[in-house]
């Protein structure tokens with residue numbers, strides 16, 4: 559609520575600098591109208607990109623988001639929703655797309671390494687149960703690297 563008021567205030571300020579004092583009240587009304595239009599899928603929370611407390615698109619409740627929320631609850635930290643405010647939704651979606659791309663690349667690399675280790679041990683005549691485990695470990699480790707690029711999905 560405070561953030562929205564601040565938002566309206568800054569709009570009013572820009573209106574004043576342009577010398578449009580008379581339209582400032584109208585702009586404020588517009589500021590009130592825009593969030594309520596998309597009320598259905600907007601939730602109050604903290605924007606992941608600007609940190610502002612406002613209304614925005616919520617992050618999808620996937621494993622890292624649920625885990626982060628449980629951790630916050632465990633340490634009795636503020637239970638705020640992770641959202642992307644309308645201003646930063648496009649940025650957030652671009653970052654999510656980047657993560658999905660790197661995750662795909664690491665998955666391809668993991669599959670490739672798995673096959674390479676299996677073929678390698680096969681060629682050297684050392685193929686066995688332990689080698690399958692080793693190949694799986696290499697593949698899982700490679701997959702887990704993409705977790706460092708994790709970015710939530712907003713929809």
Ligand SMILES: [Zn+2]
Nearest residue numbers: 605608643646
């Ligand atoms: Zn933002």
